Amino acid sequence: xxxxxxxxxxxxxxxxxxxxxxxxxxxxxxxxxxxxxxxxxxxxxxxxxxxxxxxxxxxxxxxxxxxxxxxxxxxxxxxxxxxxxxxxxxxxxxxxxxxxxxxxxxxxxxxxxxx
Amino acid sequence: xxxxxxxxxxxxxxxxxxxxxxxxxxxxxxxxxxxxxxxxxxxxxxxxxxxxxxxxxxxxxxxxxxxxxxxxxxxxxxxxxxxxxxxxxxxxxxxxxxxxxxxxxxxxxxxxx
Numbered sequence: 001x002x003x004x005x006x007x008x009x010x011x012x013x014x015x016x017x018x019x020x021x022x023x024x025x026x027x028x029x030x031x032x033x034x035x036x037x038x039x040x041x042x043x044x045x046x047x048x049x050x051x052x053x054x055x056x057x058x059x060x061x062x063x064x065x066x067x068x069x070x071x072x073x074x075x076x077x078x079x080x081x082x083x084x085x086x087x088x089x090x091x092x093x094x095x096x097x098x099x100x101x102x103x104x105x106x107x108x109x110x111x112x113x114x115x
Numbered sequence: 116x117x118x119x120x121x122x123x124x125x126x127x128x129x130x131x132x133x134x135x136x137x138x139x140x141x142x143x144x145x146x147x148x149x150x151x152x153x154x155x156x157x158x159x160x161x162x163x164x165x166x167x168x169x170x171x172x173x174x175x176x177x178x179x180x181x182x183x184x185x186x187x188x189x190x191x192x193x194x195x196x197x198x199x200x201x202x203x204x205x206x207x208x209x210x211x212x213x214x215x216x217x218x219x220x221x222x223x224x225x226x227x228x
Contacts, residue, residue, distance in 0.1 A: 004158075031213050031214055033215070042218075042220045042221060043159075043204070043218050043221065045215070045216075048213065048215060050213045055213055056215075091158050091159070093158075093159075095213075095214040096214075097213055097214055101147040101164065101166050101208055101214070102214055103149065103161040103164065103214075104159075104161075104214060104216055105161075106158030106159045106160070107158050108156075108157055108158050109157075109158050
């Protein structure tokens with residue numbers, strides 16, 4: 001079975017540019033989570049969706065960040081404009097809430113570098 | 116609110132040594148508990164889980180027991196290998212539902228031959 005698929009794997013861009021990260025969750029999963037991982041702050045939950053609806057976006061650092069989930073098989077995380085401090089690894093994870101305590105399945109991440 | 120505290124790393128061991136990584140939690144109700152592992156350049160993978168008190172989760176020689184009386188879920192392995200070198204995260208299922216997880220800060224393990 002295909003796991004969570006993220007693209008691109010690596011992104012290098014100049015500050016001020018728009019960055020779009022993409023995620024395809026596991027088919028049949030109805031919860032999707034976006035995380036950011038840095039050495040300084042560790043793993044941070046940015047936002048999560050259930051049945052394509054954003055449930056909690058309190059972890060989104062500021063208005064430059066936005067996330068959408070237009071359908072059950074696709075989500076985007078956008079940063080506009082980007083800043084060097086946004087450099088991090090961004091992970092997407094999905095889970096099924098149909099059964100109790102199903103684990104989250106993580107993608108391999110997008111390593112983002114803002115110059 | 117719910118929280119997870121892990122021992123700080125890095126933990127450095129020789130091959131075949133015994134491993135313990137401590138994890139304690141604070142939560143309302145009866146959370147489920149998880150250990151995830153992250154190998155270099157990869158995402159987090161579920162290693163094991165326990166859903167109620169006194170449950171023992173186990174996988175790949177690793178095990179952890181859900182201790183409600185001490186609010187702990189320590190990870191152990193009897194004999195580590197170089198290939199176990201990774202970052203290990205303890206996590207609990209938050210009370211908010213939707214399988215939202217609360218993660219600890221992670222503990223880096225380095226195993227030398």
